[in-house]
Amino acid sequence: MPEIAAPAIIKPRRPNILARMFRTLRLPVNDPFAVAGLLIYLVFIATAVFADQITTHDPTEILYTPSYDLAADLRPGQDGFIMGTTSLGRDIFSQLVYGSRSALLIGVTAAFMVALIGSIIGLVAGYFGRLVDAVLMRLADIAFGIPFLPFVIVLAAFLQPSIWNVVIAMALVLWRDTARVIRSQVLTLRTRGYVEAARVAGSSDFKIIVRHIAPNILPLSFLYGSIAIGWAILTEASISFLGFGDPDSISWGYMLQDAFASQALAKQAYYWFVPPGICIILVVSAGFFITRGYENILFPKLNR
Amino acid sequence: MTNFKAVGSRLLQLALVLWAVVTILFLMFRLMPGNPMAAYIDPTFTLEQQQQLMAQFGLDKPLWQQYLIYLGNLLQGELGQSFRYREPVGERIWTLLPNTLVLTFSSLIIAYAFGILAGAYLAWRRGSFIEQAAIPAVLTTRAMPEFWLGMVLLAIFSFSLGWFPAGGTRAPGAEYSGFLDLYTSRDFLSHLILPAATLAIYSQGLPLLLMRSNMLDVMKEDFVTMARIKGLSNWTVVVRHAARNALLPVMTSFAIAVGYQLQGNVVVESVFSWPGLGRELVNAVAASDYPLAQGAFLMIALVVILMNLLADLLYAVLDPRVSHA
Amino acid sequence: MTEPLLSVRDLRVSYQVGRSFVHAVDGASFDIPKGSITGLVGESGCGKTTVARALTRVIADNAAITGGEILFEGRDLAKLPEREMNALRWRDIAFVPQSAMNSLDPVYTVEYQLGEVLRRRGGMDRRQARKRSEELFEMVGIDANRLNDYPHQFSGGMRQRVAIALALALNPKLIIADEPVTALDVIVQRQILDQLKELQVRLGLSVILVTHDISVVAYICDRTVVMYAGKVAESGTMQAALTAPSHPYTMGLRNAFPDLQGAASGVLTPIEGAPPNLANPPAGCRFKPRCPFALDVCGSEPPVVDVAPDHPVLCHRARESAALRIEAAKTETWMARA
Numbered sequence: 001m002p003e004i005a006a007p008a009i010i011k012p013r014r015p016n017i018l019a020r021m022f023r024t025l026r027l028p029v030n031d032p033f034a035v036a037g038l039l040i041y042l043v044f045i046a047t048a049v050f051a052d053q054i055t056t057h058d059p060t061e062i063l064y065t066p067s068y069d070l071a072a073d074l075r076p077g078q079d080g081f082i083m084g085t086t087s088l089g090r091d092i093f094s095q096l097v098y099g100s101r102s103a104l105l106i107g108v109t110a111a112f113m114v115a116l117i118g119s120i121i122g123l124v125a126g127y128f129g130r131l132v133d134a135v136l137m138r139l140a141d142i143a144f145g146i147p148f149l150p151f152v153i154v155l156a157a158f159l160q161p162s163i164w165n166v167v168i169a170m171a172l173v174l175w176r177d178t179a180r181v182i183r184s185q186v187l188t189l190r191t192r193g194y195v196e197a198a199r200v201a202g203s204s205d206f207k208i209i210v211r212h213i214a215p216n217i218l219p220l221s222f223l224y225g226s227i228a229i230g231w232a233i234l235t236e237a238s239i240s241f242l243g244f245g246d247p248d249s250i251s252w253g254y255m256l257q258d259a260f261a262s263q264a265l266a267k268q269a270y271y272w273f274v275p276p277g278i279c280i281i282l283v284v285s286a287g288f289f290i291t292r293g294y295e296n297i298l299f300p301k302l303n304r
Numbered sequence: 305m306t307n308f309k310a311v312g313s314r315l316l317q318l319a320l321v322l323w324a325v326v327t328i329l330f331l332m333f334r335l336m337p338g339n340p341m342a343a344y345i346d347p348t349f350t351l352e353q354q355q356q357l358m359a360q361f362g363l364d365k366p367l368w369q370q371y372l373i374y375l376g377n378l379l380q381g382e383l384g385q386s387f388r389y390r391e392p393v394g395e396r397i398w399t400l401l402p403n404t405l406v407l408t409f410s411s412l413i414i415a416y417a418f419g420i421l422a423g424a425y426l427a428w429r430r431g432s433f434i435e436q437a438a439i440p441a442v443l444t445t446r447a448m449p450e451f452w453l454g455m456v457l458l459a460i461f462s463f464s465l466g467w468f469p470a471g472g473t474r475a476p477g478a479e480y481s482g483f484l485d486l487y488t489s490r491d492f493l494s495h496l497i498l499p500a501a502t503l504a505i506y507s508q509g510l511p512l513l514l515m516r517s518n519m520l521d522v523m524k525e526d527f528v529t530m531a532r533i534k535g536l537s538n539w540t541v542v543v544r545h546a547a548r549n550a551l552l553p554v555m556t557s558f559a560i561a562v563g564y565q566l567q568g569n570v571v572v573e574s575v576f577s578w579p580g581l582g583r584e585l586v587n588a589v590a591a592s593d594y595p596l597a598q599g600a601f602l603m604i605a606l607v608v609i610l611m612n613l614l615a616d617l618l619y620a621v622l623d624p625r626v627s628h629a
Numbered sequence: 630m631t632e633p634l635l636s637v638r639d640l641r642v643s644y645q646v647g648r649s650f651v652h653a654v655d656g657a658s659f660d661i662p663k664g665s666i667t668g669l670v671g672e673s674g675c676g677k678t679t680v681a682r683a684l685t686r687v688i689a690d691n692a693a694i695t696g697g698e699i700l701f702e703g704r705d706l707a708k709l710p711e712r713e714m715n716a717l718r719w720r721d722i723a724f725v726p727q728s729a730m731n732s733l734d735p736v737y738t739v740e741y742q743l744g745e746v747l748r749r750r751g752g753m754d755r756r757q758a759r760k761r762s763e764e765l766f767e768m769v770g771i772d773a774n775r776l777n778d779y780p781h782q783f784s785g786g787m788r789q790r791v792a793i794a795l796a797l798a799l800n801p802k803l804i805i806a807d808e809p810v811t812a813l814d815v816i817v818q819r820q821i822l823d824q825l826k827e828l829q830v831r832l833g834l835s836v837i838l839v840t841h842d843i844s845v846v847a848y849i850c851d852r853t854v855v856m857y858a859g860k861v862a863e864s865g866t867m868q869a870a871l872t873a874p875s876h877p878y879t880m881g882l883r884n885a886f887p888d889l890q891g892a893a894s895g896v897l898t899p900i901e902g903a904p905p906n907l908a909n910p911p912a913g914c915r916f917k918p919r920c921p922f923a924l925d926v927c928g929s930e931p932p933v934v935d936v937a938p939d940h941p942v943l944c945h946r947a948r949e950s951a952a953l954r955i956e957a958a959k960t961e962t963w964m965a966r967a
């Protein structure tokens with residue numbers, strides 16, 4: 001096979017972004033776990049959207065039984081509370097449903113930020129190389145040296161308690177994983193014929209990036225973004241559990257903190273602290289199943 | 305020669321990362337909203353004491369001078385005075401670090417021993433029903449909030465069954481003459497089991513999945529086929545050749561996992577009231593004990609950074625292609 | 630001719646790819662006499678490696694021996710129970726792979742890998758194994774103090790010698806060498822082939838040398854088996870096959886390679902085209918699409934014709950081979966097809 005490169009003949013091709021993305025993601029319809037993951041996501045999103053319609057009570061309202069006692073520590077089904085009540089007399093089922101809202105909100109925004117920042121940095125580092133690359137990759141090294149959860153805790157303690165702290169902290173630290181992977185992808189892309197051809201033909205850097213590089217890394221950014229959804233939800237849960245969350249928003253992590261602080265373990269109130277954990281597991285693992293987030297994705301540092 | 309150069313540049317990188325993290329921490333604790341002075345001066349001290357400390361940490365000087373003093377203090381291991389404990393932060397950290405390390409290493413060693421064996425087994429049984437079922441199950445353990453797992457274990461094994469104590473490292477009133485005495489006691493072990501199990505269940509997924517996929521790759525290598533053509537036993541082929549090669553990256557991941565685990569400890573130590581660095585960090589932040597929070601953060605960061613370095617070095621030592629270049 | 634060491638009869642090996650099958654070896658028959666070097670030659674993709682591996686019965690996961698016999702000292706290896714087959718591996722049949730780099734385990738020293746075979750398969754103790762390793766290194770011309778080195782510390786040619794030393798370890802009766810010098814430059818190729826030949830003669834070994842390069846066969850082999858598209862096109866002694874090739878494919882191969890001695894034997898003429906895809910081979914003679922002598926009759930399965938004793942040829946026009954040879958020597962004959 002003669003390998004005669006003929007750059008002049010190779011037309012810069014513009015790949016169909018959507019087709020490429022789906023091909024790379026290989027949404028595996030014949031993989032039952034992936035299908036299950038998609039279904040979980042659908043239910044999760046629907047619950048978040050229709051939370052007002054689904055819930056039976058205001059999740060923060062202190063409730064009373066028909067006999068005007070505080071509806072505290074009721075077991076599931078008692079007095080019509082589907083999943084029971086908290087020690088403060090709040091409806092667990094309604095909290096669980098509203099928890100999906102903050103999970104969705106945090107998950108999607110944090111994932112978007114992480115994927116966006118990581119992709120841009122990786123792209124710029126890989127494309128321009130040299131000093132730019134060296135500086136950005138040292139920044140990534142530094143980000144790898146920051147213990148993530150302690151960082152979020154300190155940040156959350158200094159800033160106003162808000163669900164956005166988690167998003168900010170993730171954006172500041174977790175871009176590193178995506179950036180490294182995107183960078184190495186860009187490095188291999190740069191050696192492809194059509195990028196070189198476009199360069200020889202005098203296309204501007206911006207044009208080459210937008211036309212030839214970005215479409216090729218988009219699926220990967222998407223993949224890392226999807227994984228970040230899970231991390232964001234887990235991180236928010238940890239932060240809320242430690243008491244640095246937003247006290248005004250009901251999240252699954254908040255519910256767990258409330259249960260833990262209210263001696264739910266000693267009271268054997270499994271109906272209180274098991275469901276939020278299950279919800280977190282379902283949503284996070286759904287993301288893993290869908291994106292086939294196997295070991296490489298779960299542990300990107302080894303993936304350099 | 306090249307080896308020296310590589311190690312040299314890696315150490316340089318380490319120094320850079322350390323400096324950067326230290327600087328970020330400085331900025332975080334000085335520039336954040338609130339009274340920056342509070343980062344060092346306990347408001348309950350007498351005015352005289354406050355001024356003395358102001359001078360020691362140079363808080364009466366411009367920011368850049370404070371920064372230099374801060375670096376100088378760090379270089380001498382001077383981390384300031386804890387507000388709550390009224391003792392040097394350094395001492396406080398040194399008493400907590402062993403607890404954290406014992407928890408981290410005992411859980412990780414269990415996780416790795418199990419994960420490596422199970423991963424190799426699943427690779428060997430590739431395509432079987434057990435493998436098809438195990439992989440999603442393992443992914444599910446990675447999707448669990450660690451502290452929630454801890455809560456469930458606590459509720460079942462401590463509060464319901466009463467098999468294990470609910471928290472801490474020792475029975476109330478028990479006294480030990482030192483770390484070694486404590487760590488080798490039955491009392492300590494019974495306190496260790498639940499938090500260590502929690503962390504181990506969460507951590508085993510990484511070595512397991514890594515080992516499995518490495519094994520699958522290595523089994524396709526020519527030298528494994530050759531080992532079969534040599535008529536070597538199945539055990540020799542799978543263990544001595546396939547597993548031995550697949551193990552390399554898994555071993556280096558151990559060091560990185562220590563760093564990750566240390567972060568996970570923050571929540572799990574809180575669930576089990578385990579007197580370690582992570583729980584101390586949380587408590588210090590919550591109680592605005594800034595010197596202690598800063599010290600604990602630095603210590604955790606230091607371990608994370610050193611472990612990242614160790615991972616690289618471990619790889620170089622374990623892989624003869626690097627060590628015998 | 631005395632009883633051959635190995636006699637392959639109508640061997641069939643298939644790979645399963647999705648729902649279809651690639652019949653990579655489709656009824657191959659040939660003999661390997663004792664104490665000879667036989668060249669198994671053919672272009673890439675003709676099924677040589679598949680045959681070679683079938684003889685060890687360590688084949689790909691998606692492969693199966695679907696028919697035929699592999700008679701080795703009176704036993705049919707194709708049907709031998711796995712236990713007995715494994716007992717015979719390396720002790721009787723050893724293997725030299727194409728890339729010693731990938732075939733040696735990177736994390737063990739060469740001494741470990743020699744010792745592993747000597748002790749686990751040869752029943753030696755540590756001291757005996759050490760002694761034998763030194764002996765083997767001397768045989769292939771490597772200094773014994775390099776035994777403690779790791780594979781990556783050797784050059785390509787040296788690694789190939791290590792692979793040969795490994796194959797010799799247990800004094801096997803048959804060594805199968807699959808493209809043992811293909812990855813090396815010509816000078817090193819010749820050194821290693823010389824060494825292989827010298828050892829073969831000295832130790833009275835039988836060797837199957839798999840190669841796509843007919844000049845390698847011409848250089849050291851006593852006999853040759855020419856494979857095309859999963860079938861044996863022609864086999865026989867060196868003399869018969871190379872001075873008087875009787876299959877058009879062999880004639881074509883002769884024209885396509887320079888000889889290793891470097892003697893310029895005129896212009897090189899490649900055979901146009903490539904071997905067929907074995908998932909869907911052409912009907913009748915598989916060489917027909919590329920053969921300059923093809924006739925209508927070639928659309929039917931060609932017969933095996935013994936043009937001389939011990940010289941079977943798979944071709945409708947085998948009896949005209951003398952005339953075809955004269956045509957085949959002309960460059961135009963091979964150009965015309967294109």
Ligand SMILES: Nc1ncnc2c1ncn2[C@@H]1O[C@H](COP(=O)(O)OP(=O)(O)O)[C@@H](O)[C@H]1O
Nearest residue numbers: 644651653672673674675676677678679689907
């Ligand atoms: N593992 C495999 N799966 C499917 N097809 C294979 C496999 N290995 C080889 N083949 C096919 O079998 C045919 C013969 O291959 P091989 O024996 O390697 O030929 P050679 O050694 O002569 O180059 C080729 O068409 C090749 O594509």
Ligand code: SF4
Nearest residue numbers: 914917920927944945
């Ligand atoms: S059978 Fe016909 S096509 Fe095939 S090699 Fe002989 S002459 Fe050529």
Ligand SMILES: [Mg+2]
Nearest residue numbers: 677678679808
């Ligand atoms: Mg081959």
